[in-house]
Amino acid sequence: MKLTRILLPVDFSEQGDGAAQQAGELARHFDAELILLHVNPIMVPALTSSREFSGPIDTGWITALEAQTRRDLDRYHQADLTGARVVKIALTGDPAGSIVEFAHRGKTDLIVMPTHGYGPFRKLLLGSVVAKVLHDADVPVWTGAHLQRSSRSMWRRINRVLCAIDLRSAEAPLLWARDFASEFKAEIVIVHAVDELEEPTDLAASSASQARKQIRCLQGKLSMAGEVLIEKGDAVQVVVAAANRRNADLVVIGRSPQDTALGRLRPNAYSIIRNAPSPVVSV
16 A cells, blocks of 8 residues: 555644544655645635625735644644654635545545544534545545544554445455555454344345355455454444454445435444544545
8 A cells, every 4th residue: 555645634623633643653654745734614705706796805814814824734743743744735715625625636545534523422423524524535534533532653553454344335445454454464354244133034144144255255356365254233333343342453444436315425434433443444
């Protein structure tokens, strides 16, 4: 795996401290360019609906605001980002839309950002910005409630990567998990949940057996090893329990390759991100 450009959206909150530390570790390990991006969340109607206005538009205050933001970024987590090739960008507009647009235009390989859940509500909420980024970005997003805590020296203990797959769109997360685990010489655990019927039947056993065969075929196609767990029950509970049981240092999940009625990131994915014991990468 080669990460060349990592995007770290910055809002200067304490919840972003762990994300800054992990992004710095990633950037140093891969010798990647680390882009600190802060978007001043101010909508400017004159710039988006210019036909309704006449005469010159004074945007000098935007220039001054972005200049101040760049000065703040110069001081942001200097110790954690020492040794990384850091670029600082200040924009003004819709935060989520600006992050996604910048990531796509700049050919970013990874976005790192926290969930921004707070206190006892951490397991109930994802911040609106990260939720929109997860839904709209074509770029892998590294997130999780644990990014709100210090993660210094995390890369000395990447021993196990758990990849949770839906067989309808399994190749992308499997490839990403394979390449990332290979980079750190970590083990891979592949987990898939099948429906648990009220009464044990031959159909349930057949479903699990068929899923295992499909996963083995995918492993052969992608030239990847790894333990395979096929477990019955709720997908979120199965994945989170497996991550806890196997002491996963990272969980990799997939997104739908296109918009569906439920969005590109399925509801199960949000719950996994909120409850996983480690950071989660949605691919």
